[in-house]
Amino acid sequence: MSKAKCKKCEEKCGKGKASPEVLNQLQTGYEKLAKSDSGSMLKRFLTKDVFDKLKFKKTSFGSTLLDCIQSGLQNFDSSIGVYAADPECYTVFKELFDPIIEEYHKFKLIANQPATDWGPPNAFGNLDPKGDIIVSTRVRCCRTLKGFPLNPCMTENHYQEIEKLMQSTFNTLTGDLKGTYNSLSSMTKEVQQKLIDDHYLFKEGDKFLQSANACRFWPTGRGIFYNEKKTFLVWVCEEDHLRIMSMQNGGNVGEVYTRLVSGVGEIQKKNEFVTNEKFGYLTFCPTNLGTTIRASVHIKVPKLAANMTKFKDLADRYHLQIRGAAGEHSAPKDGIYDLSNKRRLGLTEHQCLKEMFDGITEIIKAEKAEK
Ligand code: ARG
Secondary structure, eight states: OOOOOOTTTOSTTTTOOOOHHHHHHHHHHHHHHHHSOOOOHHHHHOOHHHHHHHTTOBOTTOOBHHHHHHHHHHOTTOSSOOOOSSTTHHHHTHHHHHHHHHHHHTOOTTSOOOOOOOOOGGGOOBSOTTOSSEEEEEEEEEEOBTTOOOGGGOOHHHHHHHHHHHHHHHTTOOGGGOEEEEEGGGSOHHHHHHHHHTTOSOOSOOHHHHHTTOOTTTTTTOEEEEETTSOEEEEESSSSSEEEEEEEESSBHHHHHHHHHHHHHHHHHHOOBOEETTTEEOOSSGGGOBTOOEEEEEEEOHHHHTSHHHHHHHHHHTTEEEEETTBTTOOOBTTEEEEEEOOOSSSOHHHHHHHHHHHHHHHHHHHHHOO
16 A cells, blocks of 8 residues: 655655654653643643653654644743644644643533634624723734645745735735735835834744744745734734734724624635634644634733732633733733733634623723722
């Protein structure tokens, strides 16, 4: 019987076993992690049994356990520490991925991801009509394009093809969504930094992504599209093929969400996305599966933040995640925090939005009740 061609190396290695070299690196990495004080989910869930069961395996793309966990092995400060090097990893390495996904999204994987349901986009109002507590609101989702692998298995050509494909899609957008695509390769450092400082563009050199092999051929194929008002934006080939987002100043969740729903609809007319019954929209990081929706506000909560233990308890109660305002892994600045729904899998798009909306409503009440 002839073996299937490996999609990564184009050799006929098929579903072969991890090489002695990979096994060696896995063993050393595993022992170091076990001795470390890492608080990552990887450390908790990669038990000896799971490790021994998965260490030899390889997907038809040629990805091994090492490809999925090297970010967590190299960065003990990871909170999760794993990425799916290709879409098959979620199944081939499920003894590791499933418990992480179930704990992160608080969802038992015995049920499937519900079908896409945006609900009535205008169901949500303004969280802060007076405009004194919420600085801005943002809702994003992630998409993987059909026919392309995930970052660690992508060639330079894939990055260029995706960028070209998306440029032609962006050219079809009209009205409020109409805008321009800016390739990172042709952007000056000043423009790039300004876009980052203004919270529009992804940062460069994310160490977690770098060690996951997600930044190869940088900046080829990477870029950002935005409409004239910079309220509708798409990141191309950062962590995911597409990060589609809608944002504006203030707390008008309804307006922000309505724009996202319409933008995603337009992009979908020209492109097909990868989905899976169990995991919904398939993405690179297990935290972004399901709807992939992250709905967030930048919010001023100085009184709550004076007691971080209490603030964290409150956020946990409403399944909200606390970040600094300059994005993931950033420290809060000027008492402004980024609060978002944490769960994205097992809920519909509408339910994700509602979870954020209801949670922030309670956070605002609590902030106002503090002396
Ligand atoms: N791998 C990083 C960690 O474990 C990031 C996890 C979630 N964030 C993301 N951008 N996918 O801390």
